[in-house]
Amino acid sequence: MKKLLNTLYVTTEGAALKKDGENAVVTIEGEERARVPFHMLTSIVLLGPVLVSPAMISAAAEQGMTIVLLDRLGRFQARIEGPVTGNVLLRRAQYAASEAPVEIVRSIVLGKISNQRQVLMRGLRDHGAEAGEAARSALETAAARLGQILRRVERAGGDIDALRGAEGEAAALYFAVFDHLIRVDEPQMRFSGRSRRPPLDPVNALLSFLYTLLTHDCRSAAEAVGLDPAVGFLHRDRPGRPSLALDLMEELRPVLADRLVLSLINRRQLGPKDFETRDGGAVFLTDDGRRTLLTAWQERKREERLHPFLGEKAPLGLVPYLQAQMLSRHLRGDLDAYPPWFWK
Template sequence: MKKLLNTLYVTSEGAVLRKDRQNVVVEIDGVERGRAPAHLLGQIVCFAQVTVSPPLMAFCAEGGISIAFLSMSGRFLARVEGPQSGNVLLRRAQHRRTEDPALALSVAQGVVAAKAANQRGVIRRALRDYGATMAAGARDTLDTTERRLSDAARLALSSPDLDSLRGQEGEAANAYFTAFPHLLRNPDFTFSGRNRRPPRDPVNAVLSLLYALLAQDCRAACEAQGLDPQMGFLHRDRPGRMSLALDLMEEFRAPLADRLCLSLFNRRQLGPRDFDAQDTGAVLLTDQGRDTLLKAWQERKRMPLRHPFFDETAPFGLFPHLQAQLLARHLRGELDGYPAWIWR
C-alpha cells in the first residue's frame, strides 16, 4: 500500500521557501518559521505571494515533490514538477480510449453513477442523523432528492452516449445543490446555489477552495500511476484543463469535500469573522479561516476507511491514488471494467 505523504501548505504572504540539506525551510521576513523533512512530503501548495528558491525547485523536481501555486481563493495558477514517469503504452491506451466516445462511455458511466450515489450518501447521512429534528418541508425535500439521486445513479449506467450522460450528471448536480441548503444547520450562513469565479458567499468560498485542493490531489494520483491528467473520459478536452483529474475527483466531491464543508459550518469551526467580503462581490476566507480549513482538510484525509475492492483499510487521502491505480489496471487490460468508488 502506498504511503500517504504530507502536503505542506504555505499561506503566509511574502513567505520564502528554501532547501537546507534534506529539509524544506519556510522563512518570513528572514526568520525561520518552520521546516519539514522532504522525504515526508508529497507536494507543496503555495497561496498568493510565496517565493520558492531555484535550488528547492530542482530538489523537489528530482525527488518527485510537486509544487502548486494557488490564488488566495484557491484558483489554480501554476504547477512545478519533474519529468513525467509512467509507461508510454499505458498512456497510448488511455488516449485511444478517450478519443473514441463509445470506448470512453463505460468509464464515464461508472464515474457519474458513483458521483450521484455518493451525493445520495450525504443526503442519507443527514436524514439519519438529523431527520427527526428537521422541519417537515426540509425532510420532504431531502427525501425527494435522495430518490432522484438514486434514479440518476441507475440511469447513468444505461446512458446511450456521453452527451446524454453529461446531461444526467448536470440534472443530478442541480437536484443535489437545490437540497444543499437544508444540510446547513448554522443560522449564520445560507446557501442559494453554486457560484464561483469568484465565489459570492462563504459556503461557495469553502467549496471552491476544497475542490481546488481535491483537484490537485487527484492530478497527483493520476501522474503517480503514469496516466495523462489532461485526457479525460467524462470531461471534454480543453487547453489547460486536467480532464482526467476532474473525472477522478467526481467520486470524492461529496464524501470528502462537501461533507467537510458542512462539518466546518455546522460545528461552528468557521464563523462570520473567518470571511472577508471584497468590493468586487467576491467572498474570501481570511488567513485564520483558511488555516482552519487546511487543518481540517488534512485531518479528514488521515481518516481511515476500508476500500471495498482492495479490502484494505487506508487513509481517505489515499483513495484517489487507489482509484487511479484501478483505472490504470483497467486500461492495461487487467480488469474488465473500471470499479468506481461508492461511499458506504
C-alpha cells in the first residue's frame, strides 16, 4: 500500500520556502514558522506571492515532490515537477483506449452519479426530519431521477455523447437541489447554482477551491502509476488540460469535496466572515477561511472508508491513487473493466 503522505500548504503572503538539510522550511519575515522533513511530503502547494529558493525547487524535483502555484484566490497558475517516468507500454495502452473509451466513460459516469445520489440520500437520512416538506420532496424527486439516469447509463449502447449527456443532466439535477442540503439560516451562505469563473457566492468559492486541490491530487495519482494525466476518456483532449485527472476527479468530488463543503457550512466552521467579494461580484475565501478549509481538507483525507472493489479500508486521501491503479490494471488487461469507487 502506498503511504499516505502530506501536502504542505503555504498560504501567508510574503512567506519564504527554502531547503535546510533534508527539510522544507517556511519562514515569515525571517522567522521560522514550519519545518517538515522531505520524507513526509508528497507535494507542496503555494498560494499567492510566496518566495521559493532554487535549492528547494531542485530538492523537490529530486525527491519526486511537485510544487503547485495557485494565486491568492486559489486559481491554478503553474506546476513544477522533476522528470516524469511514465510506463511507455501502459501509456500506449492508454492512448489506444482513448480512441474508443465508451466502457471506461460508462464506469466513470456511473460512479459519479451514484455518489451524487448518495450525497442526496445521506442528507435526507440525516436531516430530512428538519427540512420542510418542499425540501424533502425536491431531494427525493432528484434522487429518484438520478436513479433513473443510472439505469439509463447502464443500458446505454456505444454512444459516448449520450453518456456525456447523461452526466451533464445528472449534474444539473444534483446542483438544482444542492441548496436544500444547507441547513444554516445565513442568507449569504445559500446556493443558487453553479458559477465557476469567477465563483459568485461562498458555496461556489468553496467548491471551486476544493476541486482545484482534488484535481492536483488526481494528477499526482495518475503520474504515480505511470499514466499520462493529459489523455482522458470522459473529458476531451485539450492543450494544457489534465483530462485524465479531471476524469478521476469526477466520481470522487461528491464525497471528498461536496460533502466537506456541506459539513463546514452546516457546522458553522465557515461563515460569511470567511469570504470577501471583489469587483464584478467574485467571491473568494479570506486568509483565515483558507486556513480553516485546508485544515479540514487534510483531516478529511485521513478518514478511512471501505474500498468496495478491494474490500479493504483505506484513507480517502489514497482513493485517487487506488483508482488510478485500478485504471492502469484495466488498461494492461488485468481487469475486465475499470471499477469506479462507490460511496456507501
